Amino acid sequence: MITFFIPFIISLFFFVIPISKKGSFFLALSGSIAIATSVLLTGLLDISYPWIPGLGLSFSLKISPISFLILQMASVMMFLMVLCLGPQSRVTYALSFLSLGAFNGVLMAENVLLFYVFWEMAIIPVFVLLMGFLDQNVDPKIGIRFLKYNIAGGLLILIALMTIYLQLSPFSSFNFQTIYQLSLPFNQQLYLLGALGISMAIKLPLFPFHRWQADTYAASPMMGTMMLAAILSKLGLYGIYRLILPLCSTVLFHYLPWILLSILLGSLYATFMTLQGDNLKKKLAYLSMAHMGLMSAGFLSGTVSGLQGAILMMVSHAVTTISLFWTVHRLTQYPSSEMSGLMRTNGLISAVTLTSILASLSFPLTSGFVGELLILSGLTATHGLLTVLALIPTIISAWFLLKWYHAVFLGPYSGHHILLRKSDYLASAFILLLIFLIGLFPNLILDLTQPSIMALIKGIK
Amino acid sequence: MIISIILLAITAVISLFLTSTGLKRTAILFSILGTIITFFSVASITIKTMVWAVFSIFGSTLLYHSMLITDPLSTAFSAMMILFLIFSLGSLYKVGEADKAVLMVIATTGGMLMFSSNHFLLLFLGLEILSIPLYILANNGPHSFSQEASLKYMVMGAISSAFLLFGIAWVFAGTGSMELQGLNAATTIQSSDALSFIGGLFILIAILFKLGVAPFHSWIASVYQTSHHTVTSFMSSVVKIASMALLLRFVFHGISWYHQNWGLIFTALSALTMIIGHALALKEKNPKKILAYSSIAHVGYLLMPLCKLNPNSISVILIYISIYASASFITFLTVDAKNRMGKTFFVFGLLSLAGIPPFPGFFAKFLLFTVVLGYGQKSLLILAIIGSLIGSIYYAKLAYQKFTQEHQQEDHPYLIAGILGLIALLFGFFPDLFLLLLM
Numbered sequence: 001m002i003t004f005f006i007p008f009i010i011s012l013f014f015f016v017i018p019i020s021k022k023g024s025f026f027l028a029l030s031g032s033i034a035i036a037t038s039v040l041l042t043g044l045l046d047i048s049y050p051w052i053p054g055l056g057l058s059f060s061l062k063i064s065p066i067s068f069l070i071l072q073m074a075s076v077m078m079f080l081m082v083l084c085l086g087p088q089s090r091v092t093y094a095l096s097f098l099s100l101g102a103f104n105g106v107l108m109a110e111n112v113l114l115f116y117v118f119w120e121m122a123i124i125p126v127f128v129l130l131m132g133f134l135d136q137n138v139d140p141k142i143g144i145r146f147l148k149y150n151i152a153g154g155l156l157i158l159i160a161l162m163t164i165y166l167q168l169s170p171f172s173s174f175n176f177q178t179i180y181q182l183s184l185p186f187n188q189q190l191y192l193l194g195a196l197g198i199s200m201a202i203k204l205p206l207f208p209f210h211r212w213q214a215d216t217y218a219a220s221p222m223m224g225t226m227m228l229a230a231i232l233s234k235l236g237l238y239g240i241y242r243l244i245l246p247l248c249s250t251v252l253f254h255y256l257p258w259i260l261l262s263i264l265l266g267s268l269y270a271t272f273m274t275l276q277g278d279n280l281k282k283k284l285a286y287l288s289m290a291h292m293g294l295m296s297a298g299f300l301s302g303t304v305s306g307l308q309g310a311i312l313m314m315v316s317h318a319v320t321t322i323s324l325f326w327t328v329h330r331l332t333q334y335p336s337s338e339m340s341g342l343m344r345t346n347g348l349i350s351a352v353t354l355t356s357i358l359a360s361l362s363f364p365l366t367s368g369f370v371g372e373l374l375i376l377s378g379l380t381a382t383h384g385l386l387t388v389l390a391l392i393p394t395i396i397s398a399w400f401l402l403k404w405y406h407a408v409f410l411g412p413y414s415g416h417h418i419l420l421r422k423s424d425y426l427a428s429a430f431i432l433l434l435i436f437l438i439g440l441f442p443n444l445i446l447d448l449t450q451p452s453i454m455a456l457i458k459g460i461k
Numbered sequence: 462m463i464i465s466i467i468l469l470a471i472t473a474v475i476s477l478f479l480t481s482t483g484l485k486r487t488a489i490l491f492s493i494l495g496t497i498i499t500f501f502s503v504a505s506i507t508i509k510t511m512v513w514a515v516f517s518i519f520g521s522t523l524l525y526h527s528m529l530i531t532d533p534l535s536t537a538f539s540a541m542m543i544l545f546l547i548f549s550l551g552s553l554y555k556v557g558e559a560d561k562a563v564l565m566v567i568a569t570t571g572g573m574l575m576f577s578s579n580h581f582l583l584l585f586l587g588l589e590i591l592s593i594p595l596y597i598l599a600n601n602g603p604h605s606f607s608q609e610a611s612l613k614y615m616v617m618g619a620i621s622s623a624f625l626l627f628g629i630a631w632v633f634a635g636t637g638s639m640e641l642q643g644l645n646a647a648t649t650i651q652s653s654d655a656l657s658f659i660g661g662l663f664i665l666i667a668i669l670f671k672l673g674v675a676p677f678h679s680w681i682a683s684v685y686q687t688s689h690h691t692v693t694s695f696m697s698s699v700v701k702i703a704s705m706a707l708l709l710r711f712v713f714h715g716i717s718w719y720h721q722n723w724g725l726i727f728t729a730l731s732a733l734t735m736i737i738g739h740a741l742a743l744k745e746k747n748p749k750k751i752l753a754y755s756s757i758a759h760v761g762y763l764l765m766p767l768c769k770l771n772p773n774s775i776s777v778i779l780i781y782i783s784i785y786a787s788a789s790f791i792t793f794l795t796v797d798a799k800n801r802m803g804k805t806f807f808v809f810g811l812l813s814l815a816g817i818p819p820f821p822g823f824f825a826k827f828l829l830f831t832v833v834l835g836y837g838q839k840s841l842l843i844l845a846i847i848g849s850l851i852g853s854i855y856y857a858k859l860a861y862q863k864f865t866q867e868h869q870q871e872d873h874p875y876l877i878a879g880i881l882g883l884i885a886l887l888f889g890f891f892p893d894l895f896l897l898l899l900m
Contacts, residue, residue, distance in 0.1 A: 113827070117818035124817060131861050144857060151817075151853045155846050158827070162834050 001047055003038045004061055004108055007101030014094030025087040032079035039071045057174055060110040065452045067107040074103055074231050077318045081226045083427040084326040092223050095125040099227060106235055112161055112174050122232055123150045126224055133221040142215045149212040153202035160195040180246050193248040203236035204292045207266025217285035222329045229288050230318040240299045249460040257383055260297050264389045267293030271393040274400040280328045290393045291317050298375035306378025307453045308446050313371030319434045323356035330418050341413030350409040352428045357401045359435045367438035462531040462577050465502045466570060473566040480559040488559035492566050493550045500543045506536050528580045535577035538706035541783050542569055545698040552691045552794055552877045564594035565695055572703030576710045581629045581639045592618050598692045599684050607687035614680045621670035628663025631656055641715045661716050668711060671704040675734035678757045685753035694793035697756050698786035705782050709775055727767040732844055734761030739851045748859055749796055759785050762845060769836045777832050784825040787885040788813035791878045799869040806878040808860045815853040821885045
């Protein structure tokens with residue numbers, strides 16, 4: 001319970017009490033540590049209060065092993081983000097903690113309507129962050145488009161939930177356990193899959209519904225971009241795990257080859273998009289989109305290794321995304337054409353960036369390797385040919401990332417130097433630690449998630 | 462019921478007297494006091510009708526030669542109207558415009574009379590008592606076109622009153638009775654169908670005009686735009702509730718020969734209203750006009766449950782209109798706000814109007830949509846959901862516009878908006894309290 005309230009309390013504190021930039025920096029750091037420790041201490045809690053008995057709604061929160069992992073990941077990533085970006089204005093912190101609180105709410109919600117409430121609530125702070133810090137020369141339409149897509153996705157979930165709600169007998173609880181027991185006819189599952197699938201595809205984002213993403217990532221302040229890329233986009237994967245897999249498995253497995261094909265083609269498209277243009281934030285947005293496609297393919301494959309790999313890759317993706325965006329953030333202070341040979345003066349930054357690039361390319365011993373390997377093995381077990389398609393994006397993104405690395409860090413020295421703060425050393429060490437820890441000991445995560453994934457898959461089949 | 466109406470009328474008269482002697486603040490305070498007393502009298506009647514309902518002696522009671530009806534519909538909607546009247550009067554206190562306060566009290570009296578009457582002449586009387594103060598209220602707005610808008614409103618209102626009288630005449634010709642119950646009873650006989658149907662249609666048009674349903678919506682935008690913001694918030698809350706109650710009274714008590722055609726009419730009207738409201742709002746630039754068009758669209762939502770004759774929809778409509786009225790009251794009151802506090806309340810109201818989850822508007826929307834889906838109106842629901850998507854776009858634009866303006870010092874605490882917002886938020890987080898109050 002306390003885990004649920006901490007982010008909201010911190011956010012309220014930031015909104016109400018005027019504290020200095022430095023003070024709010026330390027408060028944000030300690031706040032994210034507090035969330036992480038409270039998740040660790042309270043562990044798998046399970047509480048329920050009556051909320052609207054007339055509609056069968058209760059305020060019930062539950063932390064399952066998988067949501068425990070994602071909650072822990074989110075709070076650690078919050079810590080990392082705050083550490084990386086250094087002191088920000090207190091409104092930025094307030095909004096990001098509000099969004100994190102809503103994110104935690106989605107993960108803990110045991111009641112279906114509560115899930116939806118937090119799902120929508122997570123969007124608004126990011127929208128305010130985006131619109132509030134928009135540059136004068138950026139089109140405000142970008143923010144509106146972000147809201148348009150995300151609200152549309154939310155409303156699709158609402159439709160799906162209402163159709164499910166009407167199937168229940170009146171006064172029965174609207175909890176996940178209750179709706180999992182429904183056996184829906186094929187036709188209805190098809191509609192549900194359509195509504196839920198599109199809404200998850202908007203959130204992740206996947207191919208035809210990705211138009212909001214690159215511009216939003218590019219225009220948003222770095223805190224918002226990291227929040228969206230590292231934390232909030234994981235909601236789409238969690239939605240697949242929580243709603244699509246248990247509710248529409250029959251239809252899903254009927255059309256699975258086609259769905260996987262379209263997702264992987266979308267990934268391929270996204271990696272090709274990384275090769276054009278020169279806005280690095282946009283390029284990284286497309287890279288993130290390609291990885292999201294691979295992860296959702298792992299989730300949808302419905303195999304144990306696919307799901308486990310996707311969860312592992314989810315954590316790894318969060319770390320590498322934050323690290324790469326951090327590098328971009330520090331480079332944006334200089335015109336990109338002038339930067340080269342940074343390795344001579346900024347050894348630490350170049351090492352961290354290279355490690356993150358390799359992790360993002362699934363290099364062995366880094367965090368990305370085991371995850372991608374497991375996803376691919378999951379795909380091979382069911383749809384062998386698609387594995388080939390899943391491999392191509394990695395190769396193309398290697399082209400983009402290594403070329404970028406070469407241009408900025410290697411080559412002739414241009415005389416620029418990036419100044420480091422004290423917190424940067426800590427952040428770099430933390431990133432390296434996470435990447436190698438997950439890469440060398442993936443069982444830390446795999447053992448935690450295996451029982452609930454086995455249970456889920458047994459429930460489906 | 463009659464006691465509450467009389468109490469409110471006496472309040473209006475005494476505060477009018479106080480206003481004419483120049484004690485403006487006192488007049489407003491007195492009218493607030495009188496309104497609060499009326500609220501308690503309505504509440505006591507509500508309890509009494511509940512007790513009657515328990516012993517099932519009267520489902521609804523007819524009083525004074527069966528001229529007035531006292532039933533949950535009239536008491537619940539009256540209570541809600543009076544609540545918003547108190548907030549309107551409170552928002553006037555700072556400005557000290559006692560004449561507006563008196564007019565608002567008179568209009569509310571008319572509204573209560575209108576939808577708790579069983580007799581068509583009393584209904585007409587109530588409608589006029591409601592309307593005429595509104596014409597005056599719309600007149601002295603800050604906008605230079607406010608007189609023009611008020612004149613247009615009055616002419617169109619007069620035409621709609623003529624429609625109402627004409628319809629009453631047709632119904633009288635058809636049934637020989639001036640009572641809603643009489644119409645109800647007589648129209649079960651097949652032979653008189655045509656006359657009463659036409660009469661009912663004319664009466665319906667007059668009611669729809671008051672409510673601002675799509676083909677009769679044109680007055681809303683100009684009147685809402687040009688009136689003073691306290692008046693606009695009064696119109697969008699109290700008058701909307703009164704007109705909706707009248708529509709419900711007419712639909713559920715007047716036309717028992719309710720068949721598929723009426724459902725179709727309401728479905729079509731609701732769809733048309735939603736489309737027109739949202740489309741016009743999306744195109745508009747002026748914030749007050751955008752809100753006016755969005756209020757038209759929300760009336761479209763309110764008509765959705767009427768696609769099937771089911772008395773259960775009354776409570777859903779009451780919940781939706783109360784939450785909508787609170788949100789639109791806040792937004793209209795703070796639409797010109799320049800300080801940070803007022804702007805925050807404005808955005809709060811917008812989020813509630815858009816139906817974004819933690820805000821009360823979401824629960825109203827969820828309830829309404831579930832009911833409509835339960836009636837099997839899938840296409841109407843999809844239209845409504847697309848509509849609320851469009852709605853959230855222009856609300857977001859409005860909020861963005863508001864916050865990119867410079868903050869200015871302004872000596873206005875927007876206390877009323879804040880209090881109403883807190884109450885609404887409380888009900889938003891715990892809708893169960895609200896359901897409990899209604900049961």
